[in-house]
Amino acid sequence: MFNLESPLPNTTTRHEQISRVVVTAQQMRDIEARIFAGGMPVAALMEKVAGLIARRIIELYPRSHFPCIGILVGPGHNGGDALVVARELHFQGYDIVVCCPFSKLKDLTAQNAQYVKSLGIPVYEALEPLAKCAVFVDGLFGFGLERSLASPVDRIVDQLNEWSQPVVSIDLPSGIHTDTGEVLETAVQATQTFCLGLWKIGLLQDQALDYVGQAELIDFDIPIADIQAVLESPKIQRITPQSAIATLPLKRSPVTHKYKQGHLLLICGSRRYTGGAILTGLGARASGVGMLSIAVPESIKPLLSAQLPEALIVGCPETASGAIAQLQLPEKTDLRSFDAIACGPGLTVDAKPILQEVMNSDRPLILDADGLNILAQMGTIPTLQRRQAPTVLTPHAGEFKRLFPDTVDPTSDRIAAVRAAAAQSGAVVLLKGARTAIADIDYVWINPESTPALARGGSGDVLTGLLGGLIAQATTKHIPLLEIVASAAWWHSQAGILAARDRTEMGVDAFTLTQYLISVMRSN
Ligand SMILES: NC(=O)C1=CN([C@@H]2O[C@H](COP(=O)(O)OP(=O)(O)OC[C@H]3O[C@@H](n4cnc5c(N)ncnc54)[C@H](O)[C@@H]3O)[C@@H](O)[C@H]2O)[C@@H](O)CC1
Numbered sequence: 001m002f003n004l005e006s007p008l009p010n011t012t013t014r015h016e017q018i019s020r021v022v023v024t025a026q027q028m029r030d031i032e033a034r035i036f037a038g039g040m041p042v043a044a045l046m047e048k049v050a051g052l053i054a055r056r057i058i059e060l061y062p063r064s065h066f067p068c069i070g071i072l073v074g075p076g077h078n079g080g081d082a083l084v085v086a087r088e089l090h091f092q093g094y095d096i097v098v099c100c101p102f103s104k105l106k107d108l109t110a111q112n113a114q115y116v117k118s119l120g121i122p123v124y125e126a127l128e129p130l131a132k133c134a135v136f137v138d139g140l141f142g143f144g145l146e147r148s149l150a151s152p153v154d155r156i157v158d159q160l161n162e163w164s165q166p167v168v169s170i171d172l173p174s175g176i177h178t179d180t181g182e183v184l185e186t187a188v189q190a191t192q193t194f195c196l197g198l199w200k201i202g203l204l205q206d207q208a209l210d211y212v213g214q215a216e217l218i219d220f221d222i223p224i225a226d227i228q229a230v231l232e233s234p235k236i237q238r239i240t241p242q243s244a245i246a247t248l249p250l251k252r253s254p255v256t257h258k259y260k261q262g263h264l265l266l267i268c269g270s271r272r273y274t275g276g277a278i279l280t281g282l283g284a285r286a287s288g289v290g291m292l293s294i295a296v297p298e299s300i301k302p303l304l305s306a307q308l309p310e311a312l313i314v315g316c317p318e319t320a321s322g323a324i325a326q327l328q329l330p331e332k333t334d335l336r337s338f339d340a341i342a343c344g345p346g347l348t349v350d351a352k353p354i355l356q357e358v359m360n361s362d363r364p365l366i367l368d369a370d371g372l373n374i375l376a377q378m379g380t381i382p383t384l385q386r387r388q389a390p391t392v393l394t395p396h397a398g399e400f401k402r403l404f405p406d407t408v409d410p411t412s413d414r415i416a417a418v419r420a421a422a423a424q425s426g427a428v429v430l431l432k433g434a435r436t437a438i439a440d441i442d443y444v445w446i447n448p449e450s451t452p453a454l455a456r457g458g459s460g461d462v463l464t465g466l467l468g469g470l471i472a473q474a475t476t477k478h479i480p481l482l483e484i485v486a487s488a489a490w491w492h493s494q495a496g497i498l499a500a501r502d503r504t505e506m507g508v509d510a511f512t513l514t515q516y517l518i519s520v521m522r523s524n
């Protein structure tokens, strides 16, 4: 089943559908093979793609300011695309200089190279003659890259990276692994990457981001049927504003009441870490959750009450170190009174008995920060296997390694790692990063847009609260868990982007971030 439509409303456009799809190199090859088998001539497709690329280059780099363009050409069809771009820009009046450090080219690429030469466009093996160009187009390798760059191409790429002119990479920055995003020895540091047809998974891996620059999709009208035939189910998807908003519990019945809008229990904070509890509470507040209860150590209850007057603050007995010693819920209340529980920020690992108690509950549970550290101590997989209800884990890479020491290393392939962790544990796993990835057993969502402004203490606490509040509401509205987690990640990062736009990347402390959450909903 390829449910590109679900959970989106009927108003979804083709472009939006296409922009959710994420493919590996092999899947892209298979999709292309179907297009060619259907009768589309390879040369015609190359003309179409390169025409779209040339048009974007002319928009971004007008000839009046960028009169000379250097084109780097590889042996395959990435190089073929680049040569067609070279020709088209030449006819638009740009001065074009080509660098092609290969003697053996694929047939179509060789034909285009010959025509470019016949037009009088200079073609060199070395990069030096291109030094004065105002912009470069990187058409060395696309998804056909099979191994690390070797001499002389590696030296050409290093030299290009030392220069300061902008670089536009076709499909992928040359040298980046299409699936893992790994830099194979060396890679082009692009200013823009024009990803062709469908998003390649490597462009959404954190390790590629320093090389990708601004990424945009050049949609060349791949038939949806060919995508569906190759991706039987869309195992990996990019979050889009439409997919996120369609999943959020934004609509309310006029006759609803507070308990129908979800009741969230946060368990967080310690005498040592008070702020984490406040930030989690403020994140939950922005989710619109109907009822919010916050269990904290008794001694910090007044602080929480002052910051979150609408919440029910549950003061609990505490250990000598100031951690929650045991949950002491109000009379006639037990864990079944809540639609969701979020546990972890600021707890300290001294709160271990609490974790045992919430693990035994039959409520959806979100674990973060010390909640994750305690879970790792308890043994992640066996502990989760005993649980009756869904669990959401929100680790950063360090916490992830403690939770899942025997799975794929998230620093080598984050998307494979998050998938493996979800498959092993049965939990929904949200791996934080520049491109946060969220997986359950069947699917992965990737958040394609964020800001380094969020790399700051406390911003994860805000996410936990927001997520908890949304899951509490989703439970009452039957919204699928994985999708609500993905939408929470999107909402959180959009708030960071809006805040950074107003206040610079330095100005987005976690409290400020909470104040921008509602603005995201207003601007979408
Ligand atoms: N076929 C088409 O008409 C289309 C092609 N497209 C373009 O074609 C690209 C894929 O084309 P290809 O499959 O030809 O692949 P590439 O152009 O990425 O290059 C593959 C070629 O490079 C060689 N090679 C791989 N790694 C190497 C290394 N480290 N050092 C030296 N040589 C190496 C391979 O043997 C092969 O000849 C896409 O990325 C895209 O740019 C897209 O525009 C879609 C349409």
Ligand SMILES: [K+]
Binding pocket: 078, 138, 139, 140, 141, 142, 169, 170, 171, 172, 173, 174
């Ligand atoms: K490239």
